[in-house]
Each structure stands twice: as C-alpha cells, then as structure tokens.
Amino acid sequence: MNPERERDKMSEVETSGWMKIVEENPDHSTWYIERFQGMEAEGKDLAGEARFVDAMVPRHARVLDAGCGPGRVSAFLADLGHEVVGVDVDPVLISAAEKAHSAPTWIVADLAVLDLAAHGISEGFDVIVSAGNVMPFLAPSTRRVVLERLRRHLRDEGRIAVGFGAGRGYEFAEFFADADAAGLVIDVKLRTWDLRPHTDDSDFLVAILRSA
Numbered sequence: 185m186n187p188e189r190e191r192d193k194m195s196e197v198e199t200s201g202w203m204k205i206v207e208e209n210p211d212h213s214t215w216y217i218e219r220f221q222g223m224e225a226e227g228k229d230l231a232g233e234a235r236f237v238d239a240m241v242p243r244h245a246r247v248l249d250a251g252c253g254p255g256r257v258s259a260f261l262a263d264l265g266h267e268v269v270g271v272d273v274d275p276v277l278i279s280a281a282e283k284a285h286s287a288p289t290w291i292v293a294d295l296a297v298l299d300l301a302a303h304g305i306s307e308g309f310d311v312i313v314s315a316g317n318v319m320p321f322l323a324p325s326t327r328r329v330v331l332e333r334l335r336r337h338l339r340d341e342g343r344i345a346v347g348f349g350a351g352r353g354y355e356f357a358e359f360f361a362d363a364d365a366a367g368l369v370i371d372v373k374l375r376t377w378d379l380r381p382h383t384d385d386s387d388f389l390v391a392i393l394r395s396a
Contacts, residue, residue: 196297197294197296197297197323197325197326197329198296198323198324198325198326199323200273200294200296200321200322200323200326201320201321201322201323201353202273202274202321203273203274206274206276213274213276213277214276216253216254216277217254217276217277217280220253220254220256230256231256231257231260232377232378233257233313233315233316233345233347233377234256234257234260234261234264235260235377236345236377236378236379236390237257237261237311237313237345238260238261238264238266240311240343240345240392241266241310241311242310243265243266244265244266244267245266245267245310245311246266246267246269246307246308246309246310246311246339247261247266247267247268247269247309247310247311247312247313248268248269248270248271248300248309248311248312248313248334248337249261249268249269249270249271249288249312249313249314249315250271250295250298250312250313250314250318250330250334251271251272251273251295251314251315251316251318251321252270252271252272252277252278252281252288252290253272253274253277253281253316254277254280254281254284255270255280255281255284255285255288255290256316257313257315257316258270258281258285258288259281259284259285259287259288261288262285262287262288263287268287268288268289269288269289269290269291269300269305269309270288270289270290270291271290271291271292271293271295271298271300272291272292272293273292273293273294273295274292275292278290278291278292289305291303294326295318295322295326295330295333295334296322296323296326296329296330296333297333298330298333298334298337299333300337307339308337308338308339308340308342309337309338309339309342310339310342310343311342311343311344311345312334312337312338312342312343312344312345313344313345313346314334314344314345314346314347315345315346315347315377316347317347317348317349317352318346318348319346319348319354319359320348320349320352320353320354324353324354327354327359327362328362328365328366331344331362331363331366331368332366332367335366335367335368335395338394338395341394342394342395343371343392343393343394344368344392344393344394345390345391345392345393346359346389346390346391346393347377347388347389347390347391348388348389349387349388349389350386350387350388350389351387356389359389359391363391363393364396367395367396368393368394368395368396369393369394369395369396370391370392370393371392371393371394372390372391372392373389373390373391374389374390374391375387375388375389375390376388376390377390
C-alpha cells in the first residue's frame with residue numbers, strides 16, 4: 185500500500201489510547217520494549233499467551249497477532265512453525281520486532297482500518313490473537329470497528345483469542361456487546377491464559393470468539 189494513503193486512512197479514525205500516551209511521552213515505546221527485554225533476561229515466562237494460541241490450531245497454521253508490540257507472541261509462534269503476521273500501530277514497536285525476530289511478517293497499521301489485502305495478504309487466518317491489553321488501548325469509538333475488521337480476516341472456522349484486564353476503561357460487558365454487534369459469538373470465557381474459569385469477580389478476561 186502507498187504509505188501516504190495508509191497515513192491518510194489512519195488519520196480518519198480516533199487516535200488510540202496507546203498513541204496518545206506516545207504523543208505525550210515519546211520515550212514510552214522504548215521503555216515498554218526495554219521492560220520486556222528485562223523480564224526476558226530475568227527468565228520470566230513470557231510465552232503463556234503464545235502457548236494458549238498454539239494449542240488452538242494445527243501445525244503450520246496462519247496466525248494474526250493484532251497489536252503485536254515488539255513481537256513477543258508472534259516470535260514464539262513463528263518459532264513453532266506457524267505462519268505469522270504481526271500488526272501494530274506503533275512504528276517503534278514494529279521496528280524493534282523486525283530487529284529481534286525475522287520470521288513473522290511485520291506491518292505498521294491501525295487495527296481500526298486494517299485491510300491486509302492492501303498489503304498483499306489476502307488469505308484469512310486460522311486464529312487471531314490480541315493479547316497484552318490491546319483492546320482497552322483502542323480508541324473507544326473504534327473498538328467495535330476493530331472487532332468487525334478482525335472477523336473479516338478470519339478463515340472459515342477461524343477464531344479470535346482476546347485477553348485484557350479489568351479497570352482499564354473497557355468493561356467486560358461492553359466488550360461482550362461490541363463482539364455481538366460485530367457478528368462474533370463468544371465460545372469460551374476464561375480469567376487467565378492458563379485456562380482458569382472466568383467468574384463474575386474476575387479481574388481479567390480471556391475470550392475465544394468465532395463468526396456468528
């Protein structure tokens with residue numbers, strides 16, 4: 185896609201909460217990258233979401249990491265042999281992903297205007313993962329639109345795995361309503377990426393969705 189046209193499309197939607205933070209603090213993205221690099225150096229387990237997604241699909245599946253950041257989840261899944269595309273609105277995070285992990289395909293794009301066919305990627309995905317509190321960082325006016333666009337990028341029988349925490353300005357009930365309006369059905373609700381059941385007082389949600 186023409187870079188200028190891509191920027192024009194992104195300028196037509198409300199700026200995400202993440203990019204508003206970056207505008208106020210240009211060092212925020214670097215801090216975020218270094219934070220996870222430090223956790224990895226300390227031997228922290230950072231692959232829980234990726235193991236979860238890997239269990240959902242057969243070998244060599246097509247995976248879209250929506251809001252991939254510096255590529256933590258994408259890289260793990262690519263190393264397992266999956267065909268992975270990572271998308272993020274923050275070019276600093278994508279640059280870090282490109283430098284650290286060569287296997288996935290990396291794209292700078294706002295999920296609210298996501299059109300991978302315009303980037304030469306026309307085939308749908310077996311699973312789309314959106315981890316790391318991506319959903320609450322979206323601009324409120326774009327959340328339903330993003331869910332609709334993710335649904336359009338699924339293969340038949342494909343699924344979406346979304347995880348985010350409570351108290352971040354996006355109530356779980358609102359997410360459920362947006363998913364329904366976007367033509368998605370929630371098959372599974374969990375409170376952790378290690379399969380613990382979701383309850384009314386859970387402070388985190390992991391949801392698996394499919395097209396209605």
